[in-house]
Amino acid sequence: MIDNTPLTVGPEVSIRDALVRLDRSRLQVVFVEDAAGRLIGAVSDGDVRRGLLAGAVLEDRVSIVMNPSPATVPPTATQDDVDALKSERGIRIVAVVDDGGRMIDVVGEGERIATPLATPVVLMAGGRGQRLYPITKDIPKPLVPVGDAPMIDIILGRLRDQGFRRVHVSVNHLGHLIEEHLGDGERFGLEVSYLHERAPLGTAGALAQLKGAADTEFVVMNSDLLTQVDLRRMLDFHRRTSASATIGVREYGFEIPFGVVRREGDRVTSLAEKPHHRELVSAGIYVLEPEALSSLELDEYCDMPTLLARLIAQDSPVRAFEIHEEWIDVGRPDDLERARQAWERSTR
Template identity: 45%
Template sequence: MNPPNKPWRDALLGETASVRDAIGSLNESGLQIVLVVDTNEALTGTITDGDVRRGILRGVGMDDPVSEILHREPMVLPPDMDRQTALQVMRSNGLHQLPVVDEQRRVIGLHLWNMLDTPPARPNTMVIMAGGRGTRLYPHTENCPKPMLPVGGKPMIEHIVERARAEGFERFVFAIHYLGHMLEEHFGDGSRFGVEIDYLREERPLGTGGALGLMKHRPEGPFVVTNGDVLSDVRYGEILDFHVRHNATATMAVRPHEWQHPFGVVHTEGVDITGFEEKPMVRSRINAGIYALDPSVLDHIAHGEHCDMPTLFERVQASSRRTIVYPMHEPWLDVGRPADLELARAAHEV
């Protein structure tokens, strides 16, 4: 059972909570599950990352009730089942968490199978784009490439490598240009960090897609690409698994973005007024700068040509291959301005 401090209680959430509250609980507890309970702490249902992503794809809003994404009939275990049997049940059903409930269905525990403790090695390559000049971060980047800016006592890009390594990634490729020698001097061949690192050296900026055209060795399987200035708690391995599961050629991680119009909107048809909206909320999805790609996408890039990632996705679509989105809700920060850098540093303060 769970230790005396009952960390599973961090996953409890009331029935009247919103989707935003559920996402906050997932991110804060780190347990990868929300246990939605009534006033007697009887289990109403569960919410996982997958439930949130499916809800986002259906257009569920952040302020909608959790009932919109609730899994109402989750598998549960009785309190007298030993941990080894519980792990066998979880393994056979592909589950990482299983609630423990009593006869009144009150939550009294949570079995966890944390795969990150002993992650299986992933043969997939991870490409990190680290060649930009970071002009919006001047003067911080005057003598330091943006991915090497210190956050929490280490270069920003090192956080990305460590998170990926914790998920089993061992092979990395850095695309470098501006002050690229500083990255090579710090990381070398990667052995000091327990990984392998190769380099794509851009003589001029080629864009995220164009840099991939410099790859000398085509990956044997799907690979992950991320911008070197994006810090997130997203699990790179889950993006890759999602990509494979949906039989996609190119997958783009996207985040929901909400913006409230500052004015009342008037709808018209010609000169006739057809309706009004008072400061409507505009919902959209933005590119999070993280991708999963099949090796075949490299056929759409000429060596040495400039190509950004949206253009590459359009080329893949034009070839009638599948391109999809991976909806993410995890904490995410694109460190592009001085204020973003301060936010990143504040988040990593010890």
């Protein structure tokens, strides 16, 4: 986040005064904001030059020479979105604006978008990690090392790098070790708080503690996932589709190891030798609106499929967002080894 004051002027200032501000701008552009702070234009040296050639004078209002359609992206935009817009319009600078049209950041040439997001993330970390036993006998699965860092440290680092700042961690099994390790999150550049499960509550039960407290959409993610998924893009999809809930999904392929026989009555109609099937499966990443929690009760067990089925039964819009990036569910020892190999490759 930057202080935009040196980069902005009002529409009533003179072209001369805007040039003074432009000369001091690190980006060689100034942005024009109305009285309510909404972005209404941008002015570069080229805009001023073209305006003067068309007959404007230095004492005219800057609004007559500004570009009234500056390049903008929402806070949920990804770096790919920014790069594509720059390429499409042949520009070097993109403004980040909120839903009210106010500029909250600027991405200049060679810079990366890093606008902090108000959207919180809930990491589900209360499970016992039984499929990784005995590794998880005395250590909760989120603290199992992958490379030189616990799994949850890698997840938190990726969340921070994407602009997230608030994280709730649901804890139960050996939860005190997770709390001791993460603390308040300050060393990760995050604000970390905890949802305490007195007993195992499933993959959605702990979310009941957010009823009445959540005032915006939030991300829910299993804490045994190592993925490069761009959550900003998923958030943007969720908002654009007006979803009550969005499920991250992946394509999963499997082969039936036998010849499959199809029939009508006792008449064989076809044979397929070891056919390969593909299905979409849940990736353990969700975006939920606050109202999606209305059916949950405190300390009541509920898994995520049950919660989503309730929403579907109520005709609430539940959307699917396809994930194509690297994704590893660290559930079994061979998954852990695969995650460690992937981490090693990424740090070479």
